[in-house]
Amino acid sequence: MPRYLQIWLASARYSIVRTLMFRFDFFLWATVELFWMSVNLLMISVIYEHTNSIAGWSKYEMLLLVGTSLLVQRFLMGFFWSSLFELGRNIRSGYFDFFLAQPGNILFMASTRKVDLDGIMNSFVAMGVVAYAAHRLGLHPSAADIALYALMIVCGLVIHYSMLVLSISIAFWITSAQGIEGIYFTLAEFSRLPREAFRGLASLVFVWLLPVVVVSNAPAHTLLHGFQPVWALALLAAALLWLGAAIFVFHRGLRRYSSASS
Numbered sequence: 193m194p195r196y197l198q199i200w201l202a203s204a205r206y207s208i209v210r211t212l213m214f215r216f217d218f219f220l221w222a223t224v225e226l227f228w229m230s231v232n233l234l235m236i237s238v239i240y241e242h243t244n245s246i247a248g249w250s251k252y253e254m255l256l257l258v259g260t261s262l263l264v265q266r267f268l269m270g271f272f273w274s275s276l277f278e279l280g281r282n283i284r285s286g287y288f289d290f291f292l293a294q295p296g297n298i299l300f301m302a303s304t305r306k307v308d309l310d311g312i313m314n315s316f317v318a319m320g321v322v323a324y325a326a327h328r329l330g331l332h333p334s335a336a337d338i339a340l341y342a343l344m345i346v347c348g349l350v351i352h353y354s355m356l357v358l359s360i361s362i363a364f365w366i367t368s369a370q371g372i373e374g375i376y377f378t379l380a381e382f383s384r385l386p387r388e389a390f391r392g393l394a395s396l397v398f399v400w401l402l403p404v405v406v407v408s409n410a411p412a413h414t415l416l417h418g419f420q421p422v423w424a425l426a427l428l429a430a431a432l433l434w435l436g437a438a439i440f441v442f443h444r445g446l447r448r449y450s451s452a453s454s
Contacts, residue, residue, distance in 0.1 A: 199296065200304050207307040222310035225269070229262055229317060232384065247388035252328040253416060254386070259321030261384040261408035264348040266318050268356070270311030275303045276356050280363035283449060299442055303357065326415060333415050340419055341411050347431040348407035354431075354438035355379060355404075361438070364445030383408045403430040 211218050236258060240251040249257065279302055282288040291302045326333070333341070359375040382398050387409040390398055399405045403426075410423040 196300060203305050204307045208309055211309045218310055222313055225310055225314045226317060229314065232258055247386045249386045252325045256322055256325035256415065257386060257408055257412045258384045259318055259325055260412045263315060263318035263322060264345060264352055264407060265380060266311050266315035267349050268352045270308050270315060272303050272353055274306040274308050276360050279360045283363045288449065299439065331415055337414060337418060340424065341414050344411040344414060344427055347427045350431040351403060351407050351434050354434035357438040358441055361442045361445045364448045379404050406430060
C-alpha cells in the first residue's frame with residue numbers, strides 16, 4: 193500500500209502541474225461544472241416554489257440530498273473520471289499496452305493515472321451545499337454522525353467507480369466504445385431523487401438491483417435522522433458487491449484484449 197500511495201501521489205503531482213500549465217482550460221471546465229451544479233440547485237428552488245414537499249422531503253432536505261449526490265460525483269470526476277474516460281479509447285487504439293507493461297495492479301494503474309483539479313475544487317462547493325442545507329434544517333450532527341457520513345460517501349464513491357468501470361469494460365467486447373460512458377451518467381441521474389419516490393418495479397431496479405438511489409439517500413438519512421444500521425450495512429454490502437463485480441468483469445475483459453503488437 194505505501195508503494196501504491198507513492199505512485200498515486202506522483203501521478204497526482206504530474207496532473208496538477210500539467211493543469212497549472214493550462215490555467216484557462218482549468219478555469220473554463222471548473223466554471224462549466226459549477227454552472228451545471230447551479231442548474232441542479234436552481235431547479236430545486238423552482239420546484240419548491242410550487243410545493244412544500246416531494247415524496248415527504250422538504251426543500252432543504254432535498255437540497256441536502258442533491259448536495260450529497262453532487263459531492264460523490266465531484267469526487268469521482270476529480271479522482272477517476274479522466275483516467276477511466278480514456279480507458280475505452282486506449283483499449284481500441286492499443287495504447288493500453290502501456291498499462292500492461294507497468295509493475296502494478298492494472299486496474300489501479302489505468303484508473304488513477306490522472307487527477308482533475310477542477311472536479312476536486314468543486315467538491316468543496318458540494319460540501320458547502322450540504323453544510324448550508326444542514327444549517328437551515330437546524331441539524332447538529334455529532335462527530336460520529338459526520339464520520340459515518342464520510343464513510344458512506346466513500347462507499348458511494350466505490351459504487352459509482354465500479355459502475356463506471358463496468359460501463360467502460362464493455363470496450364473489451366465491442367468494436368467501438370464511443371459513448372458507452374453515457375450508461376453511467378444515465379444511471380447516476382437517479383441518485384438525486386429520494387428513495388420514497390420509487391415504487392414497485394422502479395424500486396426493485398434502482399434501489400435494490402442498481403443501488404444508485406442508496407448512494408445518496410443513505411448518507412443524507414444519516415445526517416437527517418442519525419445512525420441507521422440498515423442503511424449503513426446496505427450501502428457497505430452494495431459497495432463490496434459492485435467493486436467485486438467490476439474487478440471480475442475488467443479482468444475477464446483483459447483476456448480478450450489484443451495488444452497493438454498483435
